[in-house]
Amino acid sequence: GKDPVTVLVTGAAGQIGYALVPMIARGEMLGPDQPVIIHMLDIEAAADSLNGVKMELIDAALPLLKGVVATTDVVEACSGVEVAVMVGGFPRKEGMERKDVMSKNVSIYKAHAAALGQHAAPHCKVLVVANPANTNALILKEFAPSIPEKNITCLTRLDHNRALGQISEKLDADVSDVKNVIVWGNHSSSQYPDATHATVNTVAGEKSARELIADDKWLKGEFVARVQERGAVIIKARKMSSALSAASAACDHMRDWLLGTPKGSWVSMGVCSDGSYGIPAGLVYSFPVTCHNGQWSIVKGLKIDEFSREKMDISAKELMEEKTLAYSCLN
């Protein structure tokens, strides 16, 4: 069989981590025939809980799981990893200033960048989940120069999947028949979920979602708001943030990146901008991408209307501001 791939999950004792590690160990991230070794990192305060997760993984007797390491040592965690999912981060606590949260995360991601740069496999692929996800990924990219910038991404796939879900509900269509929505920008409330180019597979062939919905007011208003606010709605319902859907989206992101997107369809990923669509080069921004042979590429040449242009620029501006704030935290 195949050699195992070593996967790092940081913040693995948290609630997304708890949903994510069994998915990885069942082949949902790297494929049903790919053995894995899972490295789980968390902070000292979560060490006992992390060990508990390790015991549960062992008790699940998962055939693809060839090893599991639970550690609070960043160097041990990063050693030899080929896939890294960064879920660990400092949460926004009540009354905390944006700058204080940013400052905590900048120092975490700077340290993680150094450890990954020195100890991970040189071709390691990184997915940042922890918020502020785009800016944490930007810091990782800046402080791990030995890792190619194309290998550092952040998660907007949950927003993308939420957009698919909203359209499928609206049209009473199977979610697997809906494709090519786009989430542009920051994984924050400034993100822009865009259904302009989305299509739906119907008995009469592939149709434009926009034409089928025939309600531009809904697409520009309620649809956008529902996707942007879905996280908050789930927190209200569950009294905890979304975890299973975030973990599932992380698997989708990595699987499509490594194994490829189906012909004719794209997904949304936070990636380093090359200046496409007028988004400042170097920003980590969510774009529509296709993946092939383990490489993503931004879908080019989509027609952008005035409404979309404005929304895309607002999110880019927010990311520029986050970048400035992050840099001001570096000293």
Ligand code: NDP
């Ligand atoms: P979660 O597992 O719920 O969330 C982890 C991160 O993912 C948070 O940054 C969170 O951002 C983000 N996130 C949550 N929901 C979504 C979503 N729907 N889409 C995208 N991102 C999302 O948090 P826990 O507190 O349960 O776990 C965090 C773990 O990290 C803990 O085990 C903690 O010990 C560890 N940790 C590690 C640190 C380190 O590595 N040095 C520092 C601090 C904590 P948001 O807060 O905005 O929801």
